[in-house]
Amino acid sequence: MPDVNRGNRPLSPHLTIYRPQITSISSILTRITGNALLISSLLVVWWLLAAATSPEYFAVADGILTSIFGKLVLVLSLWGLCYHLLAGLRHLYWDTGGSMELAWAEKLGWACVIGSFVLTALCLVIIGVLA
Amino acid sequence: MAYLTDRKRAEGLGSAKEGTHHHWWMMVSSAGLAVLTPFFLFTFAPMLGKPHAEVVAYFAQPFPAIVAALMIAVTFMHFKNGVQALIEDYVHGLARKIAMIAMICLSYAAAATGLFAIARLAL
Numbered sequence: 001m002p003d004v005n006r007g008n009r010p011l012s013p014h015l016t017i018y019r020p021q022i023t024s025i026s027s028i029l030t031r032i033t034g035n036a037l038l039i040s041s042l043l044v045v046w047w048l049l050a051a052a053t054s055p056e057y058f059a060v061a062d063g064i065l066t067s068i069f070g071k072l073v074l075v076l077s078l079w080g081l082c083y084h085l086l087a088g089l090r091h092l093y094w095d096t097g098g099s100m101e102l103a104w105a106e107k108l109g110w111a112c113v114i115g116s117f118v119l120t121a122l123c124l125v126i127i128g129v130l131a
Numbered sequence: 132m133a134y135l136t137d138r139k140r141a142e143g144l145g146s147a148k149e150g151t152h153h154h155w156w157m158m159v160s161s162a163g164l165a166v167l168t169p170f171f172l173f174t175f176a177p178m179l180g181k182p183h184a185e186v187v188a189y190f191a192q193p194f195p196a197i198v199a200a201l202m203i204a205v206t207f208m209h210f211k212n213g214v215q216a217l218i219e220d221y222v223h224g225l226a227r228k229i230a231m232i233a234m235i236c237l238s239y240a241a242a243a244t245g246l247f248a249i250a251r252l253a254l
Contacts (some may be wrong), residue, residue: 034213036147041206044175045241048248050192055183066180074179077171085168088161095158123172130177 015093023102026109030087033080043070078123083116153212160209164202171202187252196253203245211238 018024044064050061064070090108094100099108174195178186190196211234218230 004248031217034210035217038210038214041210042241045203045245045248047179048190048203048252049244051186052248052251058183058186062180062183081168081172085165089165092161092165094160103226123176126173126177130173 022106022113026087027113029083029113030091032083033087037080037084038075040074040080042128043073075124079082079116081122082119082123083112086112086115086119133249153215157212159166163205164212167198167202167205170198174198180221184221190249193253196249200246200249200253203249204242207238207242207245211235214238226249 047058047061047065050057065074090112093108100104155169162251178189181189190199214234215231216232222230
């Protein structure tokens, strides 16, 4: 629509020159982790399909998922899952109208970041015990 | 040079009356996933690296099979709606439509594949 007059409105500072803050970083991390989790989600589906197909095919999929590279992807994904879960709970809490103040938003941002590492370690311990 | 009418200018830029539903569905699926995730994580993850026969016997049980099936279905529908927001923000024009269709198809294909695998393991 070339003939639309969009006026001479001021533009917000562009992402690349805007100072990173915990509010903005914790927000974009939610999106990055959520979308990147597609990779491990597809790996899990592939692993299940292989298990449902044959012992030989399962050996291939299981071998890749439990290789050093596979474990690296899965542990990183576990962190992404923990972060996305905490950030998602933060959104559900925000949707109730609570803690929208800047000081609280910053505290919750740090809680998601630090909490994600704590939760990842906790999950790895529990999985280790169960395995 | 105002060839466009005021209405034509506004069309497609405002609410399509579906945003509330999208947000509500993200709330519902995220609340569901918050509960499902630990159940799935602690049933699925310990099975990695186990012998094939043990994995098949494990997912033949009702609880691990139902948890995995629910996790797969809700995850990929949550992903479908989440990636839609990502595409709407960063991709424009024809590429947006192609990306959106591709991601919706991928989400349903992955969900169907996962559910098929669980059904075959469980039954």
